[in-house]
Amino acid sequence: MTTTSAAGTAPDGSAVPAAPPPFDPELAAALTVIAESIPRVFTLEMLPALRGANSIMQAPTNEELSLGGAFEITERQVPGPAGAPDITLLIGRPSGATTPTAALYDIHGGGMIVGDNRTGLLPMLEWARELRAAVVSVEYRLAPETPHPGPVEDCYAGLVWTAAHADELGIDPGRIVVAGGSAGGGLAAAVALLARDRGGPALAAQLLLCPMLDDRNDTPSAVQMAGLGVWDRASNEVGWTALLGAARGGPDVSPYAAPARATDLSGLPPAFIDVGSAETFRDEAVAYASRIWQAGGVAELHVWPGGFHGFELMAPQAAVSRAAAAAPLNWLHRVLAD
């Protein structure tokens, strides 16, 4: 190689990533304002504070979730995985719907360690309102108290129950989309793999927003963005280690824990994958889309330039956030078209 590059080669021969891509100007400015409210590195010691009543992620009330009466909000206790406790599903049905509707089966984010089934639900409800679709959000048990496979099995059990009770819920079982952001995106991808491999509910699509897919935590973007933005490599290690313990990064991690480990990505429902160019998950998200295509599947990939993790939720006003928020709805209209 005769050309020079900003990226170099380490003594051991591995590639050293170049300087990280810049944050989008508006996102960089927003980050200066919100950064002080976000732990630079998430640690397990912070969990009580992050999960408590004064959590930085304030849960919306049923009233707020109804979007001014557009949805009827209910909660249902349903059976969990075999031998495990019941799980709670938060269900939002379009008010006045008389025929079965499509449904977004939402799995919340929070690094596998925080959040509940109201976290990040408002954007899902806003898309669902446009689609006249229902939303079902699953309350799964969190790591580290519940390691793999507890969380993903909770999510899958909720999906199976939802599909089995579609009539009762007014849902068209042929138009269920699994959806999630961050850890929820990883769990949604895993649930899609489980549904395929177990002959479970036939999913219409999988919506994977900045998904957390790869426990190895060693992609160029993970290395490049270390110490920068939101949910950097150190936080990511905390999350994955909470879920997998000492097995994290080793040879025996299940694809249902870390979908990037799946060797076969064929036979999956159409995927929407998005991610910021300036976040840990960039390269694993791009790789997942590429491998779906290589397996003959259908995927739509958006890499938002200068986006940090969760940018469209934390700085929703920015021009790039507005574009990022519009893209999933546009895709949902297409995949749910009759």
Added chain:
Amino acid sequence: MRLAAVDPDASAAVRVIGYFDQLTEAGAGLEAIVRGAAVLTGCPARLTDGGRRISLRVAPDGSPGAPAGPPDGSWLSASASASTSTSTSTGADGGAVLWLERPGPAGPVEAMVLERAAAAARTVLAKTRGRAPTRPVDDQAAVEVLIDPGASPEARRHAAGALGLAAGTRVRAVALAGGAARIVPAADAGVDAGGPRAGIGTAVGLEGLPASWAGARTALRLTADGSDDDPGPRSVWYDELGGLALLAENVGSATALIPDELALEHAALAGPWVLPTLHAVATTASLRAAAATLLVHHSTLQERIAHAERLLGWPIREPDGRHRLYLALALRRLRRHLRADG
């Protein structure tokens, strides 16, 4: 956690300053700045600039759109005009103004946001003035791209297109008192007699406009109001300056006055007739022609010249003395118009 209107607590100032500093550092555009003002105050914000035909409005949810009507004078506002522009007149344009669609008085957060957002907008406007907006917002912006030596070839093509100037067209840059720039056809550089003082650059192709503009600014310094206090031509062609251009380019605010300039100022104190008389003597072919220009009798002119020669201390009826006088008058104009827009 999401970005929302800032509460007026102790850290509000730090957040607001950090937000707009970061926007500026990252090279954000005007809409991003207006959006920042709207989001951090929870109030619709606008940027208006009549001169550049800018009218931006952003709602607190970040959505941009065209304003429904003109700004209300009672709203909170801050000027975003550059305080010392070297190449643009504001005046009738009204200049750039950042608005919050809320009547005063401003709370601490609003005041801070207005100040910082206006400063950030000012930085962007100052940059895009000379630097090359990808698409000029009006003719004046397009002109300024073409006369900017730092503008990219692509920006120059856009600007030429916006002005309807085909490649190969011969043009001249014209520098007007007050700071405005014009581009005129090389063969028809007519200057409005009643208009502002004008320095006219050399004829060039479009790529030569930065050089033509530099010459036009030099020529502008040798123009005069045409008043008794500042007699001389209201328009000057760089092509005709000869060695005076060299003089102009080497006389600045740090250049020491020479005795002839002091003598000229001393003489000027004798009456309003002195400077027009000396200018006529220095620039006409004969004393008879000078008298006709001044609308005075030949003998009156002779008396005035004798008086002026005593005040100056050198004869001005012979070629050497007339040249000396001509240079002293030229130096006086150069000093009066040290800044090309002055």
